[in-house]
Amino acid sequence: MHWADVIASELIEISSSHRIATGISPSGHIHLGNLREMVTADAVRRALIDAGGKAEMIYIADDLDPLRRRYPFLPEKYSEYVGMPLCNIPDPSGCHESYSEHFLQPFLESLEILGIPVEVRRASEMYRQGLYEPAIKLSLREKDKIAQIIREVTGRELEDDWYPFMPLCEKCGRINTTTVTGFDDHWIYYSCKCGNAGRVSYRGGGKLSWRLDWVARWRILQITCEPFGKDHAAAGGSYDTGKRLAREVFDYPPPYPVPYEWIHLKGKGAMKSSKGIVIPVREFIEAIPPEIVRYIIIRVKPEKHIDFDPGFGLLEIIDEFEEKIFERDRSVQLSLVKEVKYSEVPFRHLIVVGQIANWDTERTLEILERNGYKRNEIAEDVERRLKYCKVWLEKYAPETLKFKIISGKVELGDEEKKFVERYSEKLNDNMxxxxxxxxxxxxAKEVGIDANKAFKAIYRILVGKEQGPRVGYFIKSLGVDWVKKRFHEAY
Ligand SMILES: [Zn+2]
Ligand SMILES: [Zn+2]
Incomplete structure (x- = not known):
């Protein structure tokens, strides 16, 4: 049974209707690693629907989170914004209304392309609308009980004057430099390291600290299932405190947890936008068909880490996908976006033919017809996937897969010349x-040359290198007659 179906069957025993939460802080490029949360949630959503249940996905953008430090991709000047909520900081590129929207918008566009329907909620709006007001009041009232639970679960000591709320300083605009000094029914009183002291409202005057914010939103949005990264799942982590806070303070059952492991970029480590080790989602989905992006994640159980290589490694994943697509494999099924028509032309083959045809769709189809494909069966799919092949080749492909057809004379030894001459004579269009x-x-055997040398001679004539695509379909794709002429011209 597929992992998503296992989760769905357990969820259905609890209830037939589910709200699945996801949440990523838009503090930098939202990357492939973050996408694991979204795709995992969506696989569960689809499995629930396939099992006859109801399911919705909610994405909470934590845009009230403060900027933690000036990340390497930010200009010097951004040091002054550290500590301010992301929704109140200007867009570093100047194209959106805020820092958070700059990273959020392309991510939301990507979700659409990936076929992930989400209800988007921004933390800043939810606070401003007063949705958190009862939870903030409850948290302030019960702060001693909350502190006790956090102490017990995490072993962390909390000061007696600790409050689970972060007021937003009206003077300096920071949210992580303030301390609550008291509260009444209408206001929360605070002082700030900048020297300011004042009061803020329950609606938009700050936010609950992370562990409380998370639990509060479970109840506000009626969440029943949530995937989250392994850091939250660790013993004493925020899910452990969340479970107890939910039951003992918020009187709400904690959602069914789906902890997931990180995606590592092969040879570089876990993807972290703060470290710059990322493949931004928006960029990635221009190079890879959406069903493959989903498949990279869905084929692996959430608790296993993914060591991702966007070059040869990705090609192997695509091979696997193409092998399984006509077998109704469950991972493939959960990866397909809408009703895509898939042809039998392998991605690897399209990469070669695309380069020969200089990415012209018409020429590509002509070559594929010569290779025995039926145009009406492949045209739509080839046109769609050819675009991805081109971008992938430019951005992520290993150099050895790239080639350019050359012309003119090529220096060959006598042995090689003899081979090419005889090979050319025997080649014919019907093969x-x-x-x-x-x-x-x-x-090669007939003329007494090492087969390796023979292949190299062919590649040197066609692409000026000693390697290239598999000779058989390469020559077939280029056209036998054309190749014969080229051989003739080369020596
Ligand atoms: Zn922007
Ligand atoms: Zn201040």
Missing amino acids: SAEEIHTLVYEV
Whole structure:
């Protein structure tokens, strides 16, 4: 049984209707690692619906979170914004109304392309609308009980004057430099490290500290299931405190947890926008078809980490996807976005043909027809995936997969010349790609040249390098007659 179906079946035993929460702080480029949360939640959502239940997904943008430090991708001047909520900081690129929207918008666009329907809630709006007011009042009233639970679960000592609320200083605009000094029914009183002291309202005057904010939103949004990163899932982590706070303070059952592991970028470590080790989602989905992006995540159980290599490693994942697509594999099924029509042309093959055709769709289709594909069966799919092949090749492909067809004379030894001459004579238009490939070995044997040298000679003539795409379908794709002419011209 697929992991998403296992979770769905357990959820359905609790209730037939579910609200699944996701939340990512828009503090930098939202990247492939963050996407694991969204895709995991969406797989569960779809599995629930397939099992006859109802499910909705909510995405909470934590735009009231303070900027923690000036990240390497930010200009010097951003040091002065550290501690201010992301929704109150200007867009570093100047194109959106705030810092948080700059990173949020492209991410939301990506979700649409990935077929992930979400109800978007911004923390800043929820606080301003007063949705958190009862939770803030409850948290302030019960702060000693809350502090006791946090002490017990985390082993962390909290000061007696600790409050689970972060007032937003009206003078300096910071949210992490203030201390609550008291509260009544209408106001929360505070002092700030900047020297200011004052009062803020329950509606938009600040936010609950993370562990409380999380639990409060479970109740406000009636959340029943939530995937979260392994840091929150650790013993004494925020889910452990959340469970107790939910039951003992908020009188709400904690949501069904789906902890997930990180996505590592092969050879570089866990993706973290603060460290600059990221593939931004918006950029990635221009290079990879959405079903493959989903499949990278859905094929692996959430509790296992993913070591992702956007080069050869990705090609292997695509091979696997293409092998399974016609078998009704569950991971593939949960990855497909809408009703995409998939043809049998492998991605690897499209990369070669696309380069030969200089990414022209018409020429690509002509070549594929020559390779035995039926145009009406592949045209729509080829047109769609060819765009991805081009971008992927430019951005992520290993150099060895790239080639350019050359012209003019090529220096060859006598042995090589003899081979190419004989090979060219024997090549004919009716041969299959496989026959063209086998012919290399036959002719090499006949003229007494090492097969390796024979292949290298072919590549040197066609692409000016000693390696290239598999010779059989490469020559078939280029067209046998054209290749014969090229051989003739080369020596
Ligand atoms: Zn912007
Ligand atoms: Zn201040």
